[in-house]
Amino acid sequence: MLAKRIIPCLDMKQGRVVKGVSFRNLRDAGDPVKLASWYDKQGADELVFLDVTASREKREILIDVVKRTADVLFIPFTVGGGIRSVQDIREILCAGADRVTINTAAVLRPELIHESSRTFGSQCIVASIDVKRVYVKDESQVSDKVVLETDRGKCWWDIYIYGGRQAAGMDAFHWAEKVVELGAGEIMPSSLDFDGTREGYDNVFLRELSERVNVPIIASSGAGDPKHIFEALTIGKADAALAAGIFHYGDYTIRQVKEYLAGHGVPVRL
């Protein structure tokens, strides 16, 4: 039976892990390679590295981290953050990553998804999308958008780019369907409403997305406790859950999360 995947996400800046890790037994908690190995031993199903380095000049540092990680890690890992071109993707995959995630670059030039999935295969290309709810009183004003009922009112979901700073004014579901058509192998939606709140994931969005597209969905952002992850994987119908804070701050271990899920009937790799 196919297990749901639990995927820790490491944000990296100039080759060092950021986001305040509190690992007491790790000698160098800022070293992404050591942290990756540690998460592997903890039972992570995959890993995601997000490069949040502002300047693209320090790209060699990222490539070096990817190479050193690939040398010691025997589970899949995905690299994202500032990927702009087929050449960027080639460098990262050749360095040893299994997949890349593309966000803003795909919105600005959708052809990039088509070109890269043709060249490297759909399974290497994850479309990352940042979404934010836009609540509406009058549905007829947004007849071209997918409007759904939530516990906070009716809304549609807008796509954001540039690290969640700029609204693209595009319906998120239509965009997701388009990237899948273009060849994306998986979609990783991140909710700007829920990210960092520790209140859970946007399960209304996730569920609708899962029913509209035929590729695996990796729910990103919002987990505060194992119950949130459980809900994303069941109510939200996601195939995998990305989590950062909940693991980095030591609130829960991967094993605790997986045992909770298994105890509630969710297939996991233990």
Place this chain on the structure above:
Amino acid sequence: MLPLPKVAIIDYGLGNLRSIQRGLETAGASAIITHREDEICGADALVLPGVGAFKDAIENFKPLSQVVLNQIKSGKPLLGVCLGLQLLFTESSEGGIQRGIDVFRGKVVRLPSLKVPHIGWNTLKILKPDNLLFKGVPDNSFVYFVHSYYGDAEDSDDVVTTTEYGINFPSTVSRSNVFATQFHPEKSGHTGLCILKNFINYVKA
């Protein structure tokens, strides 16, 4: 000290081979990535990897296929992985009907499930626990899959493990000195490394 067994990973221009090289090295082999006939013939064992589409793969692989077939016939151990497994079958329907090298009789067909590709950790139902690849690997162990097609083996004697994804498809096949897995042992953590070690131990014997 005995020299490490030499494994040649066949490079036919598709996909990153560093992971499988690292996996084999960790399993106790000396692994080279090559498309040279002399290096393929000089190796103690071969690995046929692959990521991507069958059509491109078989076209790229054609120049080497006769050499590899001869090596197989001579008894050299070969491990096929993912797309590598599919190339060993009779034919594939991916991108139009393409012929494989017919080591395992059967057609490569698309998974009939709703969500394709099949991505993630799934379990192995080990039908033949005596198969050397699975020494020390418990039934229902998890391994990592990323694929949309599978080899529908005609001869059930060839099927070592099956995995459930909509249907029960062959996840490992083997016949004499040829082994092939639909999953990626180099991405399957501890279980995958155990399988690679078992293959290397067979090569050493």
